[in-house]
Amino acid sequence: MAISETDTRGQAGLDAETLRALYRHMLRSRLLDERLWALNRQGRAPFWISGMGHEAVQVAFGMNLRPGYDWVAPYYRDLGLTLVLGMTPKDHLLSALARADDPNSGGRQMPAHYGCHRLNIITTGSPVGTQLLHAAGAALAARMRGEDSVAFTSMGEGGSSEGDFHEALNFAAIHKLAVVFVVENNGFAISVPWDKQMPTPDVADRAQAYGIPGVVVDGEDPMACFRVARDTIARARSGEGPVLVEAKVLRLTSHSSDDDQRRYRSAEVLEAEKLRDCLSRFRVTLEELGVLSAGDADEMRAELVLELDRATDEAEAAALPEPESALRHVLADGDGT
Amino acid sequence: MPTKTYLEAIRDGIREEMQRDERVMILGEDVGAKGGVFGVTDGLQKEFGEWRVLDSPLAESCIVGVAIGAALNGMRPIAEIQFQDFILPAVDQIVSEAAKFRYRSNNDWNVPMVVRAPFGGGVHGALYHSQSIEAIFCHIPGLRVVVPSTPYDAKGMIVAALRDPDPVMYFEHKRAYRAVKGEVPDGEYTVPLDRAAVVREGADIAVFTYGMMVHTVLNAAERLVPDGFECEVVDLRALRPLDHDAIVASARKCGKVLIVQEANLAVSVSSEVAAIIAQDCFEHLDAPVMRLGGPEIPAMPFSPPLEQFYLVTPDKVETSLRELAAY
Known part of the structure; x- marks a missing residue:
């Protein structure tokens, strides 16, 4: 089970326990994601927007953050990230089924609009890119109090076209705030390909304009993602300022359950991308390394499916919100007139 | 009771609350050494330091978006917009974000933030330094919108706004800054944010x-x-x-x-x-x-x-x- 120091596959520095945890978190996110698609296609959940193909980078960063101490301003594909930080499959099933006990929003928002105060996961809305400034502001407050928390924030490459992208990187860089900006670049903003989104292939190049490091990482390589996450978070925590990470990832699904990417992407490309899927490749790698034995991954899957079945049952049995509760929580006193 | 201008009353309220509560901070264009283009924050950076009275880049969405983030992480920020006319780039942060945090999180999050901006005309400010566009925000559930007209209310309402747990739009008539004077008590008092x-x-x-x-x-x-x-x-x-x-x-x-x-x-x-x-x-x-x-x-x-x-x-x-x- 031990990993050779001289192994060339890039796992150096990550012990077997970390690698297994990385795989398990990725698998847990993928299984939940698949379940949410199934519920949608069965007509039981009105909407889903997926993180499939993004799991490696999300889990890598999640594992290197301190839940409830660090600040997290995620975007809608960050299912895997929220699970690592401590949210549960049941939490997100309650959200997808719009139940009253959904901890993200009490069934008020569409699914994948993440938020959990206990874990410092800042509530997210649908406008793209606005969350980057919230991360900068949280980091400013931490800096003023002399705390060493880190603010993580993420977006797609489409989000990097918003004005708030510039305003947030600019502000964080001026004050050397501990913000880790992560672009999960899957090459498509709904149907618009990256080359209609920006004139150069790497969002990370823009870091230079702010005098901060820009890092490109293969977002389908969990071990590379883990090292980048560990190093950039440590750098930010030590007071050296923000960093812009760009993970090149695959969008293995359509944009959302209301989209069909076969209208704008070729079948050949979609088939080819499946072969590059971080999850299946990582399993092979870990089995080759001896980190996972032949039965380990299947056993892990069976155990996670069990958790998921139970969570699905509980979420489906949970109550819908009372209609009049729509009037609550506009302002602190509950009266928004 | 001392007589103060409307502008001095706002500043007194901010200063006293900053003395009482170290979470209170100001973020905006020219709020530091210059003390704001109208002088509302004059002297505050000297008294409270560069972090608590922070000159921002010329970027309104940044001013409000960063203030939201700071508010989430325990601060009580004032986001100062130099003229109400220029608040529009920040409207997404105010309307889509701050106003909806409490509601969309089912009461899990709230944004205790004050957005200050001068409005109104009669100062030769032309199209872009004279507008009164407060109605835009009056349409939005999740916001409080207040406009004091006297120095007494200006002080009492800025203090109340800084203690309110939700986003407060605090609009100041720029012609009132020096034209309106009135009695303002020294020391602490508040004026309710929902009473005519x-x-x-x-x-x-x-x-x-x-x-x-x-x-x-x-x-x-x-x-x-x-x-x-x-x-x-x-x-x-x-x-x-x-x-x-x-x-x-x-x-x-x-x-x-x-x-x-x-x-x-x-x-x-x-x-x-x-x-x-x-x-x-x-x-x-x-x-x-x-x-x-x-x-x-x-x-x-x-x-x-x-x-x-x-x-x-x-x-x-x-x-x-x-x-x-x-x-």
């Missing part, structure tokens, strides 16, 4: 107004006294939520109503006040509700005759009041 004030009692015509127009209306109201008409002047102060009960009480008492504002009338604060009165005071009215405000042109022009044409003056208010009195 009857600033002149009368039983003949109820006038609802806010901001600099309160002073314009008070001037005009005196001109009717020799003719035996006493106006009741209500300073709305809270534009969202409006003080429904105060509006209904004065409208019913007088039976005749004039609503005055500097902004153009369509879909404005005056529209909402008129709607409340139409719904809840119909049988008490002795005349149609009358409104007076700016014309339906994009904004206040620069040339003095054009600017004067736009502005609501005591003469215009007097004319409307006499028309109502004669009805």
Whole structure:
């Protein structure tokens, strides 16, 4: 089970326990994601927007953050990230089924609009890119109090076209705030390909304009993602300022359950991308390394499916919100007139 | 009791609250060494340091978005927008984000933040330094919108705003900064963020107004006294939520109503006040509700005759009041 120091596959520095945890978190996110698609296609959940193909980078960063101490301003594909930080499959099933006990929003928002105060996961809305400034502001407050928390924030490459992208990187860089900006670049903003989104292939190049490091990482390589996450978070925590990470990832699904990417992407490309899927490749790698034995991954899957079945049952049995509760929580006193 | 300008009263309120509560901070353009383009934050950076009185980049969405993040992480920020005219790039952060945090998280998150901005014309500010676009925010559940008209209220309401757990839009009439003076107590007090004030009692015509127009209306109201008409002047102060009960009480008492504002009338604060009165005071009215405000042109022009044409003056208010009195 031990990993050779001289192994060339890039796992150096990550012990077997970390690698297994990385795989398990990725698998847990993928299984939940698949379940949410199934519920949608069965007509039981009105909407889903997926993180499939993004799991490696999300889990890598999640594992290197301190839940409830660090600040997290995620975007809608960050299912895997929220699970690592401590949210549960049941939490997100309650959200997808719009139940009253959904901890993200009490069934008020569409699914994948993440938020959990206990874990410092800042509530997210649908406008793209606005969350980057919230991360900068949280980091400013931490800096003023002399705390060493880190603010993580993420977006797609489409989000990097918003004005708030510039305003947030600019502000964080001026004050050397501990913000880790992560672009999960899957090459498509709904149907618009990256080359209609920006004139150069790497969002990370823009870091230079702010005098901060820009890092490109293969977002389908969990071990590379883990090292980048560990190093950039440590750098930010030590007071050296923000960093812009760009993970090149695959969008293995359509944009959302209301989209069909076969209208704008070729079948050949979609088939080819499946072969590059971080999850299946990582399993092979870990089995080759001896980190996972032949039965380990299947056993892990069976155990996670069990958790998921139970969570699905509980979420489906949970109550819908009372209609009049729509009037609550506009302002602190509950009266928004 | 000391007499202060409106501007000094705002600054006193901020300074005293910053002394009491180290979470209070200011973020905005030119708020530091310069003390703001109007001087509201003059001296505060020297007293509280560069972090708590922080010059921001020239980026309004950044000012408000960063203030939101700081508020989430335990601060009580004031986001200062240099002119209300320039608040529009921050509207996504104010309307889509701050106003919806509590609701969309089902009460898990809230944004204790104050957005300050000067508004209003009559200072040769032309189209982009004179606007009164507060109605945009009055439409938005999840926000409080307040406009003090006196130094006393300016201090008490900025302190109350800084203690409120939700986002408060605090709009200051820029012509009031130095033109309006009044008694302001030293030390701590607050003025509620959801109560109108009857600033002149009368039983003949109820006038609802806010901001600099309160002073314009008070001037005009005196001109009717020799003719035996006493106006009741209500300073709305809270534009969202409006003080429904105060509006209904004065409208019913007088039976005749004039609503005055500097902004153009369509879909404005005056529209909402008129709607409340139409719904809840119909049988008490002795005349149609009358409104007076700016014309339906994009904004206040620069040339003095054009600017004067736009502005609501005591003469215009007097004319409307006499028309109502004669009805």
